[in-house]
Amino acid sequence: MDLFVTKYCRLSSKGINTHKGGVNLPLNDMVYDPQALYTLLQLSYPKFFKMDTLCKYGILAGECLFERNPLSYTSSEIGIILSGQHGSLDTDEQFQQTLQPDNFFPSPALFVYTLSNIVMGELCIRYKIKGENLFTVSATPDYDLLCQYTTALFLQKRINACLVGWIDYYQRQPDILLVWVETTSDTNALPFNYNTLTSLYI
Amino acid sequence: MPAPVYIIGDNIITPLGTTTEENFEAISNGVSGIRMHTNNPIGDFYASVLDKDMFLPDESLTHLESLFIRSIQQACQSAGIDATDSDNLYIFSSTKGNIELLQKQAKLSAFLHLDQMAKAVTTHLRYTGTPLIVSNACISGVQAIGMAYTLLQQGKYKRAIVTGGDLFSFFVLAGFYSLQAISPFPCTPFDKKRAGISLGEGCGTIILTREPKLTSIQITTVASSNDANHISGPSRTGDGLALAIQSVLQTTGKDPEDIQFINAHGTGTIYNDEMESLAFQHCGLAQTPVNSLKGYIGHTLGAAGIIETILTARSLQHNQLLTSAGFQETGTSVPLPVITENHTGNYTCALKTASGFGGGNAVLLLEKQVSS
Numbered sequence: 001m002d003l004f005v006t007k008y009c010r011l012s013s014k015g016i017n018t019h020k021g022g023v024n025l026p027l028n029d030m031v032y033d034p035q036a037l038y039t040l041l042q043l044s045y046p047k048f049f050k051m052d053t054l055c056k057y058g059i060l061a062g063e064c065l066f067e068r069n070p071l072s073y074t075s076s077e078i079g080i081i082l083s084g085q086h087g088s089l090d091t092d093e094q095f096q097q098t099l100q101p102d103n104f105f106p107s108p109a110l111f112v113y114t115l116s117n118i119v120m121g122e123l124c125i126r127y128k129i130k131g132e133n134l135f136t137v138s139a140t141p142d143y144d145l146l147c148q149y150t151t152a153l154f155l156q157k158r159i160n161a162c163l164v165g166w167i168d169y170y171q172r173q174p175d176i177l178l179v180w181v182e183t184t185s186d187t188n189a190l191p192f193n194y195n196t197l198t199s200l201y202i
Numbered sequence: 203m204p205a206p207v208y209i210i211g212d213n214i215i216t217p218l219g220t221t222t223e224e225n226f227e228a229i230s231n232g233v234s235g236i237r238m239h240t241n242n243p244i245g246d247f248y249a250s251v252l253d254k255d256m257f258l259p260d261e262s263l264t265h266l267e268s269l270f271i272r273s274i275q276q277a278c279q280s281a282g283i284d285a286t287d288s289d290n291l292y293i294f295s296s297t298k299g300n301i302e303l304l305q306k307q308a309k310l311s312a313f314l315h316l317d318q319m320a321k322a323v324t325t326h327l328r329y330t331g332t333p334l335i336v337s338n339a340c341i342s343g344v345q346a347i348g349m350a351y352t353l354l355q356q357g358k359y360k361r362a363i364v365t366g367g368d369l370f371s372f373f374v375l376a377g378f379y380s381l382q383a384i385s386p387f388p389c390t391p392f393d394k395k396r397a398g399i400s401l402g403e404g405c406g407t408i409i410l411t412r413e414p415k416l417t418s419i420q421i422t423t424v425a426s427s428n429d430a431n432h433i434s435g436p437s438r439t440g441d442g443l444a445l446a447i448q449s450v451l452q453t454t455g456k457d458p459e460d461i462q463f464i465n466a467h468g469t470g471t472i473y474n475d476e477m478e479s480l481a482f483q484h485c486g487l488a489q490t491p492v493n494s495l496k497g498y499i500g501h502t503l504g505a506a507g508i509i510e511t512i513l514t515a516r517s518l519q520h521n522q523l524l525t526s527a528g529f530q531e532t533g534t535s536v537p538l539p540v541i542t543e544n545h546t547g548n549y550t551c552a553l554k555t556a557s558g559f560g561g562g563n564a565v566l567l568l569e570k571q572v573s574s
Binding site for chain 1: 304316318352432442
């Protein structure tokens with residue numbers, strides 16, 4: 001089965017790149033400031049401000065990829081397969097700070113972000129993705145597995161489009177690659193395979 | 203349709219026992235592992251917590267890693283397979299792994315990372331491949347089984363060893379306490395007076411292959427979905443869970459009447475159980491007997507989907523439905539026939555469902571072997 005990457009977004013400490021080229025950042029260190037990126041990209045999504053940093057970066061990458069275009073599929077036929085290393089560890093550490101014996105004020109608003117897959121939930125809400133979903137953890141991106149698993153879902157006719165990628169954030173370092181996978185190609189489409197993902201991740 | 207996969211070995215470790223048989227028997231007899239505990243500053247709460255002697259006395263391993271090792275070894279023994287075999291695919295399921303290491307600043311803190319935790323376990327078992335890890339909140343266990351099902355179709359691996367574990371931690375207790383979601387009495391899923399969850403800890407391991415043993419229970423198909431509605435509250439309509447259930451019914455050509463019972467997620471929170479009742483009704487399953495096993499073992503998070511799937515498979519094998527602990531009076535807007543007496547009969551087909559934070563839902567269809 002031929003699958004294609006028709007859109008993508010790479011967001012890391014080196015900057016932001018998409019299928020349309022690099023996003024021009026007025027300041028080099030702007031990539032470390034999700035709020036500034038939100039303003040720069042002229043986003044209008046108030047939920048953004050309630051999110052933890054991992055989720056903010058997830059939404060920013062999603063917005064760069066989809067550019068506010070509605071997805072041309074039924075919600076239930078769109079899958080989302082994501083992977084990361086640290087999961088919610090950054091937010092876990094913040095929540096742990098609220099659990100000191102002499103200073104016990106656990107915040108429910110923080111606790112609900114202490115799971116690896118919440119960023120996937122936020123992306124599902126933002127882009128109305130209701131199909132097959134999976135969040136896996138690995139030391140480094142396992143693009144072979146992501147391709148294998150996603151392709152299997154297409155072959156088993158469980159999805160017709162899929163948001164796939166690596167999404168990691170810890171100690172100020174965002175490291176994200178999101179790709180949009182479809183069965184139809186346009187002129188700029190790339191084959192969906194290990195080599196494509198590895199070359200986009202650089 | 204993809205081929206079914208078969209359960210050829212399993213193990214469950216909870217306060218109710220260290221084998222699947224011990225757990226099934228205790229639950230058949232209505233024994234619960236949930237007890238009252240006290241914590242400062244939270245006070246009294248109920249949870250199902252393991253005795254310290256359940257863990258291996260090995261200082262190079264965390265408690266959770268030692269549970270995984272014990273459970274995997276016993277499951278491999280029950281299946282008659284070698285844990286080190288390179289034909290094995292290992293899939294781990296955990297929501298919070300070794301999260302309590304955060305407060306200890308301990309020398310083992312590298313094992314806060316799930317990948318290092320899993321690697322420590324497989325290295326101890328002398329398996330040289332890389333284990334896969336699913337961390338998808340409360341649906342992790344069912345998802346890990348689903349992932350094994352999907353990957354086994356390709357024939358690259360002979361079998362999958364799917365293991366799920368989470369410990370009782372102050373981190374998670376404090377979190378659910380802050381959400382006011384800890385029940386002031388042992389959790390009572392689907393009951394009118396239900397008031398939240400009871401946390402549990404444990405480990406479950408299930409071994410799957412495409413080549414059955416004679417008496418194997420099969421996983422016929424799997425599906426997952428997302429509510430795309432709220433990150434910490436279930437859908438008000440149950441439409442997300444209904445999507446996954448309908449997908450399973452459609453793929454297998456089953457009618458709702460073919461499903462003889464459902465092992466639900468049934469956490470005991472007001473909103474989860476209500477959402478499930480709506481989803482079951484939406485799928486024509488409002489008359490199907492249903493249970494939740496969390497009144498016996500608490501909510502074991504990343505282990506829940508695996509432990510509960512194993513117990514559901516045993517129900518099919520033993521032709522015996524397990525009761526839903528804590529249920530007395532209908533407490534959902536769609537009344538469900540919650541199982542309150544141990545029934546015996548000829549049971550061949552069941553659903554396992556799970557729903558969790560992040561909006562995820564996952565469903566498995568289990569059957570007493572129907573093909574060759």
